[in-house]
Amino acid sequence: MDLSQKDWTEKLSKDNNSVILDVRTQEEVDEGIIPNAVHIDIYRGQGFIYEIDQLDKTKNYYVYCKSGGRSAQACAIMNQLGFENAYNLVGGISQWQGKVTFKE
Template identity: 70%
Template sequence: MNLSQQDWKSKLDRDTNAVILDVRTPDECSDGIIPGAINIDIYKGQGFIYAVDELDKTKNYYVYCKAGGRSAQACQIMNQLGFENTFNLEGGFMQWKGDVAFSIEE
């Protein structure tokens, strides 16, 4: 599901079962990340699918990339893998107005 920046953030703030997923490259992540995000680079192809498939499918995933395209694709892949709740951040990190961190939580 595509959500506007405001809807994505307000839904995330109220969600106690949320996981933030950044699908950008490690190099892009050096520009900053949304605090608490985990990073799985969608450009890893099959490696991305393997990594995502190991995630807890009962969680709600708030997915973003730089502009919103790759994260929309990631949500589609995740839905095909059995994830029921994936939320794409429209406009991506480029339009993000919330908090920014500069280290990824492992």
């Protein structure tokens, strides 16, 4: 499901069963990441599908990439794998107004 940044952040702030998922490349993640996000690179192909399939399907996933394209694909893959709640951040981190941190 595509959500605007406002709806995505509001829903996330009220969700105590949530996981933030970053599907960008490692190089992009090195430029900054939404705090507490889990990173799984969608370009890993079958490796991405394997790692996603290991995640807890009872949680709600808030998925983002740079502009919203790859995260929309990731949400579609997650839905096919049986995830009921995968929310795509429209506009991605490039339009993100919230906090960004850097991995050590």
